Amino acid sequence: MDTDCPSRTVVEVLANKWVLYVLGSLREHAGPMRFNQLGRALPGVTQKMLTQTLRTLERDGLVSRKVYPTVPPRVEYGLTPLGCEAALLSVAIGEWALSHVGQILAARESFAAAATTTPEPLD
Amino acid sequence: MDTDCPSRTVVEVLANKWVLYVLGSLREHAGPMRFNQLGRALPGVTQKMLTQTLRTLERDGLVSRKVYPTVPPRVEYGLTPLGCEAALLSVAIGEWALSHVGQILAARESFAAAATTTPEPLD
DNA sequence: CGGTATCCAAGAAGATACTG
DNA sequence: CAGTATCTTCTTGGATACCG
Numbered sequence: 626m627d628t629d630c631p632s633r634t635v636v637e638v639l640a641n642k643w644v645l646y647v648l649g650s651l652r653e654h655a656g657p658m659r660f661n662q663l664g665r666a667l668p669g670v671t672q673k674m675l676t677q678t679l680r681t682l683e684r685d686g687l688v689s690r691k692v693y694p695t696v697p698p699r700v701e702y703g704l705t706p707l708g709c710e711a712a713l714l715s716v717a718i719g720e721w722a723l724s725h726v727g728q729i730l731a732a733r734e735s736f737a738a739a740a741t742t743t744p745e746p747l748d
Numbered sequence: 749m750d751t752d753c754p755s756r757t758v759v760e761v762l763a764n765k766w767v768l769y770v771l772g773s774l775r776e777h778a779g780p781m782r783f784n785q786l787g788r789a790l791p792g793v794t795q796k797m798l799t800q801t802l803r804t805l806e807r808d809g810l811v812s813r814k815v816y817p818t819v820p821p822r823v824e825y826g827l828t829p830l831g832c833e834a835a836l837l838s839v840a841i842g843e844w845a846l847s848h849v850g851q852i853l854a855a856r857e858s859f860a861a862a863a864t865t866t867p868e869p870l871d
Numbered sequence: 872c873g874g875t876a877t878c879c880a881a882g883a884a885g886a887t888a889c890t891g
Numbered sequence: 892c893a894g895t896a897t898c899t900t901c902t903t904g905g906a907t908a909c910c911g
Contacts, residue, residue, distance in 0.1 A: 635845035635852055642763040660873055671904060676874065686855025697872050698911075707851055714844055718837055722758035728830055729758055732809025783893050794885055799894065820892050821891085 638685060643670060643678040645715040648687070648704070652712035657691065657703035687711050761808060766793060766801040768838040771810070771827070775835035780814065780826035810834050 638644060650666045651658060658666070664675055679702055682688035687708030693699040704712055761767060773789045774781060781789070787798050802825055805811035810831030816822040827835055 630846075631853060632842070632845040632849040635849050636768060636841055637765045639841055639845065640763055640765040640768055642760045645759060645763050671906090672874075674904070684856055684859040685852045686859075687852075692873095695872095698874085700873060707848060707855075710848070711844070714837075714841055717840065718759055718762055719755070721834065721837055722755040722762065723753075725830060725833070726755040726758050729808045729810075730754060732830075733807055736807040736809075795894070796886090797884065800884095815893095818892095821894085823893060 635685075638681060639711065639714065641678070643667070643674055644682065645718060646670070647675075647678050647682065648708060648712040648715040649719055651688070651702065651704045652709065652716060657689075657701035660700055660702070663702060682708065758808075761804060762834065762837065764801070766790070766797055767805065768841060769793070770798075770801050770805065771831060771835040771838040772842055774811070774825065774827045775832065775839060780812075780824035783823050783825070786825060805831065 646667050647663065650663060654666070660675070660679075663679075664670060664672065667675065670678075679688060679690070683690050686705055689703050689705050689708075691701045691703070693701070769790050770786065773786060777789070783798070783802075786802075787793055787795065790798065793801075802811060802813070806813050806825075809828055812826050812828050812831075814824045814826070816824070
């Protein structure tokens with residue numbers, strides 16, 4: 626929990642929904658994916674965010690970027706061994722979320738209910 | 749990966765550095781912590797972000813908030829059983845980050861080096 | 872196809888001051 | 892102590908246009 630500890634920068638890269646989704650998609654697909662293919666697999670992502678996320682992952686050595694100099698350019702993104710490990714964390718989070726979403730939605734409802742039954746003391 | 753899937757909202761709560769750090773701190777401390785105690789344990793957090801993070805975690809049933817109506821107010825935050833599970837994910841991320849930070853920093857350096865050795869084709 | 876660049880709106884985050 | 896309120900700044904994200 627030290628501010629200087631560089632591992633914090635790693636946590637902060639992973640603490641990002643698009644990073645987790647990209648890693649999850651790449652692992653789920655079990656093979657390299659093209660840019661627009663990833664975009665389609667990630668509902669709601671913009672080109673900009675996707676590019677930015679992929680650059681970060683490439684920079685950190687979690688994702689490899691392979692360009693095929695063909696006439697319609699083809700760029701494939703794949704998990705490196707390191708990224709494959711990180712994707713396991715992503716998958717673990719996804720699975721935990723899926724298996725506990727019921728409890729969490731219930732907690733949200735009772736929290737909202739508690740807030741509305743005690744809105745203000747009334748003047 | 750469906751946009752409608754509510755488990756996405758759970759992932760997006762966890763995909764947040766302060767959420768991960770708060771869960772990690774509470775688990776590390778192995779017992780409830782007070783507001784300012786948490787603030788001190790989390791270098792760089794602001795009161796606002798800490799309050800906001802704790803509210804989200806309380807809303808989702810991951811953290812419990814107990815108020816002692818004493819003269820100097822005392823508020824203690826602790827992990828619920830659900831939050832304790834989520835904290836395991838947070839710890840896993842932290843440990844993975846710590847054990848791979850070397851590789852990742854090396855990747856960042858070689859990425860930066862590659863960028864500087866091929867800055868522009870030069871006109 | 873796979874980006875980059877720019878503009879702009881909206882929201883998240885930070886700093887600061889104040890309150891029960 | 893444990894917040895809330897306010898203000899400002901930074902980042903996100905969407906839309907659009909254009910390049911290799």
